[in-house]
Amino acid sequence: MNFRAVGRAVALALALATCVLRYWLMRIRGPLTFEQRALWMQSAAHGILFALGIHCHIKGRPPARGLVAANHLSYLDIVIFSAAMPCVFVAKTEIDRWPFFGKAARTGGTIFIDRSSRASAAQVAEQIADRLTLPVPVLFFPEGTSSDGAHVLRFHPSLFEPAAIAAVPVTAAAVRYVFEDGRPERDLCWFDDQLFLTHLWKALGAAGFSAEVTFGEPHIYPDRRTAAFATHDEVVAMRAAQQIPENQITLQEV
Numbered sequence: 001m002n003f004r005a006v007g008r009a010v011a012l013a014l015a016l017a018t019c020v021l022r023y024w025l026m027r028i029r030g031p032l033t034f035e036q037r038a039l040w041m042q043s044a045a046h047g048i049l050f051a052l053g054i055h056c057h058i059k060g061r062p063p064a065r066g067l068v069a070a071n072h073l074s075y076l077d078i079v080i081f082s083a084a085m086p087c088v089f090v091a092k093t094e095i096d097r098w099p100f101f102g103k104a105a106r107t108g109g110t111i112f113i114d115r116s117s118r119a120s121a122a123q124v125a126e127q128i129a130d131r132l133t134l135p136v137p138v139l140f141f142p143e144g145t146s147s148d149g150a151h152v153l154r155f156h157p158s159l160f161e162p163a164a165i166a167a168v169p170v171t172a173a174a175v176r177y178v179f180e181d182g183r184p185e186r187d188l189c190w191f192d193d194q195l196f197l198t199h200l201w202k203a204l205g206a207a208g209f210s211a212e213v214t215f216g217e218p219h220i221y222p223d224r225r226t227a228a229f230a231t232h233d234e235v236v237a238m239r240a241a242q243q244i245p246e247n248q249i250t251l252q253e254v
Contacts, residue, residue: 005205010202011051012204016100019044023107034109038086038136041108045082052076053208058084059242063137066169067128067160067214069231071152071239072141074190076203077175078105080211081139088131090124090140090159098196113159115144121158129162137171142228148186149176152236157228164227169218172231174238180208214238 023040026032032040047149051055054076062085068214070081078089089110096112111127114120131138142155163170177188186208190199216234221227 001078002201002205002206005201008052008204009201010115012048012130015044015047015051016104018047019104021163026211032147034088034131034134035086035136037107038082038088041082041104044104044108045079048079048082050202052079052145054080054216055208055210056080056083056213058213058215060217061167062215063171063218065132065135066137066171066218067132067163068137069142069155069160069227069235070139070173071235072143072177073149073175073177073185074146074188074199075101075196076177076190076211077141077146077190080172080175080213084110084213087137087139090128090138092145093120098160106153111138125162129166130168132168132223134163139173142231146189147189148189148191150186152232155228155232157224160221160224160227160231164221167220168226169170169220170216170231172216172234172238174214174235174242176212176239176242178212179206180210180211183207206241212242224252 003191019040023173026040028037039132068087070077075095078091081087089105089108090113091105093112093114095105111131112123113124128138136137140159142159143153144156145153147153160170162168177185188203216238219230221230
């Protein structure tokens with residue numbers, strides 16, 4: 001039996017129960033704004049990271065508004081970015097059907113997109129345009145799927161459109177997983193046809209690992225294609241340069 005996985009599973013269950021209780025205590029006071037939901041997600045993410053034993057290191061300044069475009073390695077990215085900053089996510093519709101996590105994502109204000117539907121993309125673009133007026137950023141994964149981390153996949157430009165039209169800043173962000181024992185990053189990535197629960201159990205039993213998150217500077221782009229190409233190149237460069245500098249922020253230290 002993997003006792004590390006069992007212990008973390010218990011800690012994760014307690015963290016999830018705590019976040020549900022905290023949500024309903026907040027709801028007693030009345031309906032929650034998207035900003036309050038994002039802050040609730042951030043608090044929940046801190047508890048989940050602690051339960052999973054993930055140390056998160058941040059380089060650069062998380063943006064306070066606008067659109068954030070990041071590479072995508074796993075469902076863990078959502079927890080990691082939520083802990084790094086309060087934000088609203090754009091996620092694939094499949095997540096909405098996951099037990100508990102789908103409900104939590106919707107409660108947190110997540111926008112769901114059907115990647116196979118142009119109509120869904122158009123509707124989501126309208127929702128993003130509305131959310132870009134909020135005092136929290138909107139974060140999405142323009143690769144359209146998670147990968148094994150070997151390469152940053154092409155960024156699809158369609159969801160950059162609302163930011164380009166409204167002249168709202170776009171910030172590139174890169175995430176990387178690092179095992180303390182030197183194992184390859186792909187061992188923690190969730191891609192292809194891996195089952196969610198099988199992968200989660202593997203993550204729960206993994207030896208110490210950390211997540212490195214790098215934020216670039218915000219830029220305003222004239223059109224969606226320019227935004228997609230520029231942020232892709234920036235994420236590739238940040239992924240290549242990611243290391244743990246001495247002066248970075250460690251989430252578990254703040």
